[in-house]
Amino acid sequence: MGHFIRSSKMSVLFSLRGKKKKKEKDSRRENMKDSLLDEDEAAVPEGCMAVYVGAEMRRFVIPTSYLRLPLFRVLMESAADEFGFDQVGGLRIPCDEEDFTELLKTTKKTMKNSRKTFFLAGLSVTNGWASSAPNLQRNLGILSSEEIGLAMMLLREGQKHLFDHWPEPGVDDKRKKGFFDQVAQLNANYPGGLASYIQNARKLLADSKAGKNPYDGFTPSVPTGEVLTFGNDNFMMLEEAGVREARRAAFVLVAGGLGERLGYKGIKLALPSETTTGRCFLQHYIESILALQEASCRLVQGQCEAEIPLVIMTSDDTHESTLLLLESNYYFGMKTTQVKLIKQEKVACLTDNDARFALDLNDKYKIQTKPHGHGDVHALLYSSGLLNSWQSAGLKWVLFFQDTNGLLFKAIPASLGVSSTKGYHVNSLAVPRKAKEAMGGITKLTHTDGSEIVTNVEYNQLDPLLRATGHADGDVNCETGFSPFPGNINQLILDLGPYIKELSKTQGAIAEFVNPKYKDSTKTSFKSSTRLECMMQDYPKSLPPSAKVGFSVMDKWLAYAPVKNKPEDASKVPKGNPYHSATSGEMAIYKANCLILRKAGVHIADPVTDIFNGQEVELWPCITWSPKWTSTFRDVKRKVGECCSISQRSSMIINGQNIFLDGLSLDGALVVNANDQAEVKVTGYVQNKGWALEHVDYKDISIPEETRIRGFKVCKIEQLEINYADPGKFCFKS
Numbered sequence: 001m002g003h004f005i006r007s008s009k010m011s012v013l014f015s016l017r018g019k020k021k022k023k024e025k026d027s028r029r030e031n032m033k034d035s036l037l038d039e040d041e042a043a044v045p046e047g048c049m050a051v052y053v054g055a056e057m058r059r060f061v062i063p064t065s066y067l068r069l070p071l072f073r074v075l076m077e078s079a080a081d082e083f084g085f086d087q088v089g090g091l092r093i094p095c096d097e098e099d100f101t102e103l104l105k106t107t108k109k110t111m112k113n114s115r116k117t118f119f120l121a122g123l124s125v126t127n128g129w130a131s132s133a134p135n136l137q138r139n140l141g142i143l144s145s146e147e148i149g150l151a152m153m154l155l156r157e158g159q160k161h162l163f164d165h166w167p168e169p170g171v172d173d174k175r176k177k178g179f180f181d182q183v184a185q186l187n188a189n190y191p192g193g194l195a196s197y198i199q200n201a202r203k204l205l206a207d208s209k210a211g212k213n214p215y216d217g218f219t220p221s222v223p224t225g226e227v228l229t230f231g232n233d234n235f236m237m238l239e240e241a242g243v244r245e246a247r248r249a250a251f252v253l254v255a256g257g258l259g260e261r262l263g264y265k266g267i268k269l270a271l272p273s274e275t276t277t278g279r280c281f282l283q284h285y286i287e288s289i290l291a292l293q294e295a296s297c298r299l300v301q302g303q304c305e306a307e308i309p310l311v312i313m314t315s316d317d318t319h320e321s322t323l324l325l326l327e328s329n330y331y332f333g334m335k336t337t338q339v340k341l342i343k344q345e346k347v348a349c350l351t352d353n354d355a356r357f358a359l360d361l362n363d364k365y366k367i368q369t370k371p372h373g374h375g376d377v378h379a380l381l382y383s384s385g386l387l388n389s390w391q392s393a394g395l396k397w398v399l400f401f402q403d404t405n406g407l408l409f410k411a412i413p414a415s416l417g418v419s420s421t422k423g424y425h426v427n428s429l430a431v432p433r434k435a436k437e438a439m440g441g442i443t444k445l446t447h448t449d450g451s452e453i454v455t456n457v458e459y460n461q462l463d464p465l466l467r468a469t470g471h472a473d474g475d476v477n478c479e480t481g482f483s484p485f486p487g488n489i490n491q492l493i494l495d496l497g498p499y500i501k502e503l504s505k506t507q508g509a510i511a512e513f514v515n516p517k518y519k520d521s522t523k524t525s526f527k528s529s530t531r532l533e534c535m536m537q538d539y540p541k542s543l544p545p546s547a548k549v550g551f552s553v554m555d556k557w558l559a560y561a562p563v564k565n566k567p568e569d570a571s572k573v574p575k576g577n578p579y580h581s582a583t584s585g586e587m588a589i590y591k592a593n594c595l596i597l598r599k600a601g602v603h604i605a606d607p608v609t610d611i612f613n614g615q616e617v618e619l620w621p622c623i624t625w626s627p628k629w630t631s632t633f634r635d636v637k638r639k640v641g642e643c644c645s646i647s648q649r650s651s652m653i654i655n656g657q658n659i660f661l662d663g664l665s666l667d668g669a670l671v672v673n674a675n676d677q678a679e680v681k682v683t684g685y686v687q688n689k690g691w692a693l694e695h696v697d698y699k700d701i702s703i704p705e706e707t708r709i710r711g712f713k714v715c716k717i718e719q720l721e722i723n724y725a726d727p728g729k730f731c732f733k734s
């Protein structure tokens with residue numbers, strides 16, 4: 001590598017082809033300009049620029065792509081500052097023609113060999129830029145040119161504090177390099193790099209400090225959408241339409257969140273959705289998708305070999321455990337090629353309104369990072385190329401869903417049916433919402449210019465928005481006992497074609513927000529570091545008014561029972577509001593199954609109430625079935641005959657595709673297992689001691705965490721278990 005430092009100070013000037021010269025202000029610029037004017041600008045080919053070097057103004061023509069190299073660009077930019085040019089930069093570096101020629105040679109090579117270092121020799125020339133961070137300046141010798149480029153960017157963006165504690169070269173050099181590895185990664189992961197991230201953050205933090213309403217100019221009102229009634233003819237028609245479409249769908253599960261509110265150490269996808277079978281959320285989701293796939297193929301004529309793709313968005317917090325869960329369970333029956341994991345990266349945490357990065361408390365060479373939110377899913381899907389491959393394969397729908405909603409697949413067929421019959425580009429699934437419940441409200445926003453959008457207003461923004469627009473009480477229930485705004489459960493169904501079209505404009509970037517928790521009303525410091533975030537449901541916000549955006553409202557008991565809150569928090573939820581805990585999530589599954597069977601004609605006893613981990617819940621018979629038993633209500637009705645009854649203390653597990661209940665009277669526990677080729681009718685009176693729920697305390701650490709967070713364990717005292725492993729037609733009569 002050549003050595004660029006010479007005693008003689010010379011100037012380099014460059015001009016971009018076709019740019020007009022501005023009026024020069026100082027004499028040095030005047031001199032240079034004179035020389036430049038003699039040059040034949042037209043001779044500079046497209047994509048190149050002319051650079052004038054040294055006292056003689058020797059002309060070099062170089063590709064403008066060189067500007068992509070961080071240091072080269074930084075030097076050009078600082079020169080532009082120095083000379084006051086806007087588009088035409090001047091560069092004054094102490095080098096001579098020979099050095100510059102060498103610099104170009106190396107640049108050329110670097111551009112070819114991509115990101116190798118090349119500017120090292122020139123660095124000491126411009127060391128002045130680091131004088132504001134003396135500890136960094138002393139360490140420049142140990143850094144590569146790429147690292148220097150990043151360091152320059154950090155200083156330019158007000159991050160010099162990151163180097164305050166750096167010791168002399170020779171001490172912790174490896175960790176210093178590690179610091180830049182992380183900076184390079186953070187820089188590469190954010191569109192526009194860290195400089196854009198910091199600039200966006202400063203703007204959003206200033207808006208937040210000023211109390212700026214993100215919905216300024218908009219008036220909220222209650223939108224109208226499709227309201228579905230479980231089990232009526234319309235519902236069954238929509239379910240059938242949805243199942244038909246399912247073979248042209250892809251599912252996307254966002255599962256990068258750690259679930260801090262639940263306080264569970266593992267990944268939420270590995271939690272049992274209910275404990276009679278112990279089926280975890282991921283197993284339940286995969287089996288539900290496979291069941292839909294089969295049901296969809298059965299509906300269409302001729303050969304159907306659809307394999308519904310499943311994409312799981314993970315993060316560093318969840319990736320390894322998710323992969324392990326899949327691999328150690330043979331992907332729960334799904335082909336490995338059907339499942340793709342895409343990992344979102346975290347973003348830098350910010351300590352103050354100037355968007356200064358927070359250093360990790362345990363490692364001063366590491367910037368603290370946090371997840372950027374589920375909105376990352378759009379950019380990742382776009383950049384992965386999956387969307388285009390799905391389109392080429394003839395797919396039409398993309399369904400997004402979250403990590404812990406054991407009821408969701410009961411609502412999917414009908415809501416997909418709504419999308420296909422209404423031709424919605426975007427369909428959000430919603431349920432009645434209790435005021436202040438931690439779910440966004442689907443809201444119609446009318447702008448002062450007359451334009452309208454129907455979108456999610458997040459739960460922490462709905463109350464201030466309502467108060468700011470003349471609703472003095474803010475987010476409150478209306479006479480129905482619910483908020484008038486339907487609650488968004490973050491199950492989105494997008495039409496793939498318009499989705500791809502929109503993403504090719506935005507590359508999947510979603511508007512960000514920041515939510516700092518201030519120490520006091522001066523809003524100058526934060527209780528803990530914050531970061532920029534984005535939400536997947538904000539996707540429709542950028543759509544043109546012509547986009548067909550709708551939503552479908554379903555009963556809450558049917559569609560929504562997430563597991564998000566730890567027992568101590570759930571027990572403090574105001575009476576009548578949902579707990580969203582492991583306890584309520586499991587109880588909701590039993591309740592929904594009972595209500596579905598009731599609607600199909602089974603006599604099911606009323607529930608009793610009980611208290612687990614301080615939460616009062618309805619205790620219905622513990623009935624579960626494997627997803628392949630049924631994907632639609634019509635199918636349930638087909639499989640349930642006359643005169644069935646189930647007592648309150650009963651439990652039942654139906655595990656098989658062709659199991660029919662007919663004249664069954666159950667008072668105890670019954671487990672029916674049958675392979676897909678066995679058709680089994682279950683009838684008669686089954687009575688035994690059954691299963692009981694034994695109370696456990698969440699504070700009792702001798703009990704496994706996944707059990708104690710729900711406050712009970714299932715004690716299997718006595719049951720009748722019948723198994724059919726062979727094909728054939730069978731009737732079991734007790």
Ligand SMILES: O=c1ccn([C@@H]2O[C@H](COP(=O)(O)OP(=O)(O)O[C@H]3O[C@H](CO)[C@H](O)[C@H](O)[C@H]3O)[C@@H](O)[C@H]2O)c(=O)[nH]1
Nearest residue numbers: 254255256257371372373374402403439440488489490562
């Ligand atoms: O960076 C992240 C953050 C979250 N998630 C995933 O996104 C989903 C939702 O995360 P949370 O459960 O933390 O979401 P919230 O409860 O804050 O709220 C979201 O879910 C609610 C319903 O459950 C409402 O719909 C609300 O409007 C919506 O923002 C989870 O599957 C989580 O794993 C990610 O993949 N990456």
